[in-house]
Amino acid sequence: MAANTEALNKAWKTIVDFLSPGGRPILEVSFPEIQFQSAVDILVQNGIVNIIEDWFFENVQRDIRQRVAPNFWNYYTSTACQGASEWSDNLLKAVQFLHQVSEEYKPSLQRLESISSGTHPKNSLQTFCGVQKLSDVLITLFKAIIFAQVPNGYQEGLDHFYSEAFKVFNDTNSDNKGGGNEEVERQCDGCGENTEVCRCAQIMDRFHTVNRLLDEVGILEEVSGTSATALVHEKIQQHVEAQCKGRFETSFLESLENWLDTKVLGWLNLIYTGNRTHIGADCISSFRGRLQHFLYKTYAQVQINEFFKIIIDFPESAPAVQDLKACLEKTDMRAQLISTLRSSIETRLLHPGVNTSDILTAYISAIRALRVLDPAGVILELVCDPVRKYLRCRDDTVRCIVSSLTDDGSSELLDELIKGQPLVLDESGHSDDEDEDWEKWNPDPVDADPATASKSRRASDIISMLVNIYGSKELFVNEYRTLLADRILTNFNYEIGREIRYLEHLKLRFGESQLHYCEVMLKDVADSKRINARIKEEKAQRNEQDVVEVNSMILSAQFWPAFREEKITLPEEMQKLLEAYTKKFEALKGNRTLQWKSHLGLMNIDIELKDRTINFKVSPVHAAIIMQFQEKNKWTVEELSKTLQMPATALRRKIAYWQSQGLLKEESNDTFVLVEDHRGHTHDYLMTEDDETESAMASTQAQKEEEYQIYWSYIVGMLTNLESLPIERIHSMLRMFTMQGASTMECTIQELKQFLDRKVKEQQLMYSGGVYRLPK
Template identity: 65%
Template sequence: MAENMELLTRSWNVITNTLTPGKTTPISPGTEVEFINAIQVMCENDLGHLVKEWFQECVQQDLRQRVAPEFWSHFDNIDGDNASKHLASAVEFLHDVFSEYTPCMKKMEAVCPQRATETLNAYPTELSDLIIIYFKAIIFYAVPQNFLEIVDSFYSQAFKVFHHTSTTDMEDEGDEEDGTHCSGCAEETEQCKCQAIMDSFHNVNRMLDEIGILERISGGAVTKIVHQRIQHHVENTCKGTSKLYTSRQCRESWLENKVIGWLNLVYTTNPSHVDTDSISGFKGRLLHFLYETFARTQIEQLFNIIIEFPESEPAILDLKFCLEKTDLRSHLVTSLKSAFESRLLHPGVNTADILTAYISGIKALRVLDPAGVILELVCDPVRRYLRSRDDTVRCIVSSLTDDGNNELLDELFKAQPTALDESCHSDDNEEMWVPDPVDAYPGSTSKSRRASDIIGMLVNIYGSKELFVKEYRTLLADRILTQYNYEIEKEIRYLELLKLRFGESELHSCEVMLKDVADSKRLNSRIAEGRQQNGEQTPEVDVNAMVLSAQFWPPFREEKITLPENIQSLLKKYTTEFEALKGNRTLVWKPHLGLVNIDIELKDRTLNFSVSPVYAAIIMQFQDKARWTVEELSNDLQMPATALRRKVAFWQSQGLLKEETTDTFLLVEEHKGRTQDIMVTDEDETESAMASASAQREEELQVYWSYIVGMITNLDNLPLERIHSMLRMFAMQGPASVECSIHELKAYLDRKVKEQKLVFCGGAYRLPKNN
């Protein structure tokens, strides 16, 4: 027993002397044999595991007491200029320490049986892997901030030098040399240190890789640098209207050459230790980061990209590809909705501009998302806002029928039918079924979203074709009655295209209106020919009439005026001639509508004007006397004084009348300057000849007033919901009925309350007691 203990003691002393960490004395061949025999003795006595445990403990103590303090001492009180040198020196020291451990580890792994090196399952079975874990856990368990900054600076400088030396055309802004300094190392060109920096870079990476802590030291810095570089590159090449169209292939090629190429330099220092799977995974993550960075950058400026469509279509296609690779759809929807609301949906933007942006949005977002889900989500606030504007329908209809380069007119020329039930007009029957995205509205389908064209989507803002047809009828009437042009070929062309969109029955009234214009042209010719046949002299004032079928035209703007007697006599004569041609039909004149071409002869000049009958009647009064008061003019023309003052202001602006005293106007016969013949058109003539939309709607709703009075009379008082339901039951039936929502009915009843024709009390409406 004593002999065995002595043998074990001697063997243990041999092992500890041989494997002590940091020992640099070479081991002789005899000692090597003695060490192997000592290990065998320990294993035969089932004490082999103590050798490894002792060695591990010695390594840990050496790392704590000697290596770690000396390693971190390299970074005490260093300046920024020498930081890279200190890092290289510290890594070299660490590499020397690891080199001292390596022979001991090899001996342990070579001579110890497997059971002597086995440890708990939570640790690696290879001793070298375990030592690397000790390096990471003991030396780098808490890394000072200045060390991280030094590592960042070291790898940033290396990346900059690599980028400088590996390119011939400077791709990123800020990389150009100024002629005296190198853009890689920032030193004077004659003292360039790029090669020295790259040599140090390769050397440090090699030593860290041999130790096994390359990823631990460089991983955070390398990831941060490449992310910053990718963000910098994307912003420089993709941000701004002039940079919207950089291709995705160029960005991926840049990533492969500039970023992945540098990563290969970092992680392939030892060809025998290259981890291709790790580099491939890193490349995949960087591609994903590139797609995500590009997508976020484009989402920030997506509103501008949409406005620039179709020129910006390449950017839209790239964004579509990146959205498929990332999870940014919800971010895009939120961001674009916010951009629309802040830049479009407020009173400072014209309705026409909102519609233009909305149409561009429809086209661009359909390229971005053919399923139409993003368009449906983003443009819903735009549709609701457009519905709240009074002039939306008029702007849409005006764009449909105005000459010029506008997108709605191009859509109209496609001559596709517009239907509210869009699912019936889809071509998706021949396509493979694709499920809707998870963020799609459950109430709509991909087939219906894809089928609707732009005009159909604009119509669906209101959900009614009748509203658009009605607005077109008003716009057509206004155009006819303000231009007084009998040439209607262009209007017929638009009407035929609109028939294909909205149907012939809906546009029958418009067809009759255009027929009235053509008939009026023939009528004027027949009356003129009849006068010639009867040998009548040409009248001083030639009258041409636009004879309209009142029941097919929208309501006219009303304005009281009594024309001069000579004009009235001419109108009566025209009426007589019309009755002679048409038998039992007659004319009801609208004296405030029309166009009068009038020559005004003054002492020093003759002027020509084309104005409405109201303006002509006012200036003609000054033929009889040169001075009139507003009251006198109002009595003669049977026109309200307030409206008269506004009309007189036009002649003041032309220099023909001046206000001597309050409400007394004098004709200006002489004008300083040379006499000339001029043609002036009244700017105020742009006022619509038709009643306003609100006035027309008020007249339509007036048909319900008798029903409402009767209901309240019989039932004393009624709440709003009951009135609306009874109107729907009894008054809103039949093809000629007028639809009225409960909100519109409430506004109408509230106006009657203000007019004191109704009383609202206790949530119900009733008639005033005096009724």
């Protein structure tokens, strides 16, 4: 028994001697190697061969913890206050030390693997922790023990080491290398040193050596992974920002992918090439997929942050929109785009400081750009919903839209109008099954509103979307009538060829019945031209010559919108001219006569002063005021007001025009005198600024008030017969009986509520229990 124990002790001592780091090389096949095999046989015979592996790795862990790790980190802590170059040199020394330790353990690992795999198959060792290769166990211990805790500054130094190598690599492979003046070329772009003492070769040699040794040890990814990943992400972000930010006219995706393959992946290949002992062959290809995704995400983020500018610059920015579309297909940034763009629009566009016309222009550009980005129209629907709500609250939105539809120039809306597509209104109830090509059908994105028809969202053109802000064609037709009337009565031109063209295009959009009143208005203009020519011809035949030539615009009152009213009594000589024209008209038309709008029109007058004669083109009101100064040179506002039967406030506003021309001077408060010595300039003036802002037509508010009075008479009749009604019933009955045809304005239920609440405050209505009733 004692002899067996002594043999076991001797065998164990032999195994310990051979398996300890720095033990005999495995290639030595002399007598001592036979001793090791004999010692293993003894442990096999006693059934305790498995303790060899447990002892070995326990001993390895102790050695790594007590000797290897402290010596490895000592290279960094001892140079904590030194420069980056010294830090990199000590990194090389530390890696060389770790590589030396790994080499010391290799013979022992090979002996263990020979025991477990082939020498004694029936009594082989158990693989440690389920790992098939014992060399992988050593790598795991290196990672677990050495890198469990790292000193301060280690990661920063490692980041600098790889960043410095990337800079040298990028400079070496730069397309612009060698360009520039001699003074700049004295400094190396790679290492930053003078070209005479360039360290690029030294940096790259050290870089390759460190990566090779780390790869042979098996911890290359553990050491370089964080730094390399962070560095390439940083370089991708910097490159995308520098190349793409603010440049929307060019597509960058192809050039970015080419840069990623040549520069970024080229540099990663320098790190992970070599014998690839512990790195899979598909490492770089899988890394490329992740980096490509990060590249798309970074580029998309840059474009999303500037997408408001991209929209404003569209269609010049169409390449940027196409790039972002490709990025959204490969990333999950759709929700971020919607949130960011919606916020940008609300912050930069939807506030009182922006003109309605500018908001409409931006909205139209958004429609065009977002239709390219998302043909399904879902992003457009989600992003522009605040724009539609805001435009609905602005009083001049409809007028701006209609003006853009009919103004001369290269208006985008005018181009849309010429296309002649019919309106697609939300209330028309489109079905996704109607006229749908099922072979080309695609489902809507998951963020689409299920309450909105897909076909309506995809097919609606720009004009239809603008009309759908209000959901009513009548509102736009009424506004066009007002705009057309204003244009006719301010231009004083009988040439209506352009207006006829616009009207024909509008008929295709809104229907002929909606625009019948406008047809009559244009016919009135043509008839007026013919009647004026006929009267002038008859005068010529009778050799009659008036001192002042009168031309009229004869309007069919029931077809024209309400005019702006202004009280004035024209001078007698002007009134006689109008009466003479009326008699000639009655002679032509028999049972018809004229009712003159004395405050509207244009007069071409000559004012004779002491030293000159000045020509003006002004309204009849302005002409009537200046004509009174023929009788006497000084008038008070009160005297003129009585003579012209015109309110004093309106009179002062009109006198201001003649003051600006230097013809009238306020001698004292509300007393004006004629200035004979005129030092001003000859003006060919059509309308005053006040006239331009007021226009010839009644304001929208004035028209609404007139309509409300009509509604009020109907409401009183309803409540007299039915005693009490809720607002919804009142609104539906008004729509049935009064809100019909182009001559009436659309009244929303909110506007009706405001009107009824005003009547409640005036005690003309009572409101209780959700219903309105007349007071008793």
